[in-house]
Ligand code: TXA
């Protein structure tokens with residue numbers, strides 16, 4: 001059910017869950033001051049309770065009451081990338097954030113999204129927790145129609161059109177004297193080099209004694225369709241081809257095109273839409289052309305496709 005921003009503000013303030021757009025993906029929002037609504041987010045998504053949520057604020061003044069200490073480089077990162085697709089994991093003051101949000105951790109993830117519509121809402125409601133607005137394990141939602149696909153036509157969603165970025169925020173944490181990336185996202189590691197003086201390492205392995213991104217442990221981004229990645233000898237096994245506008249593929253199969261090889265931003269913005277389209281059309285299997293560059297945002301695209309194929 002499409003709602004207006006003033007409805008979204010009212011619903012959020014009165015303890016309801018609504019879906020709202022951001023520049024990365026749509027979020028399933030609840031007010032940080034409404035724990036029952038936050039609990040409902042976990043139920044609606046089928047999300048494990050030990051997977052913490054990102055807190056979205058409108059500006060740094062909304063962030064201040066929660067943060068215990070700002071790691072070195074925080075101000076430079078915030079100045080360069082907020083509002084924007086960057087989430088920073090920061091040490092938090094005790095007892096200021098409901099433990100359902102943090103999964104009991106002594107840190108929380110924070111982000112200032114880069115969409116005026118969203119910032120207008122957060123200014124009015126105060127901080128919002130927002131996971132991506134998809135059922136757990138499914139591809140994220142990059143349009144209001146995707147949200148309705150997962151949560152039904154009656155679910156309140158503020159329609160902000162298609163998300164400009166189409167991939168989630170990049171998540172960083174400060175550990176052992178450096179910032180590291182614990183979830184790849186819309187901002188590639190190289191984007192941080194000028195600000196930090198180094199490219200943050202991407203931590204993908206899980207080790208018990210290091211802070212990790214709990215969400216990375218779960219199945220993610222997956223359509224029902226089986227994805228066959230890259231191996232050209234297996235094209236014939238698939239019902240459909242997911243590839244690029246500028247390539248030729250066998251004509252006897254349905255083709256779904258992500259965009260052009262020289263427009264990685266376009267490919268990123270289309271990725272979840274195409275993964276969802278496979279299921280909309282009940283396509284049992286798709287061969288995915290993985291022959292693309294490995295720099296910048298392409299790395300995130302490859303990581304999402306790999307996870308989606310699990
Ligand atoms: O672009 C985005 O970040 C979107 C939009 C809606 O803002 N949100 C999003 O939220 O992707 P979600 O819940 O789908 O993913 C958040 C990830 C999860 O993998 C979670 O485990 C991790 O952030 N996370 C949250 N708090 C954390 C913490 N304190 N330490 C480590 N990882 C954390």
Ligand code: MG
Nearest residue numbers: 131132133140
């Ligand atoms: Mg998600």
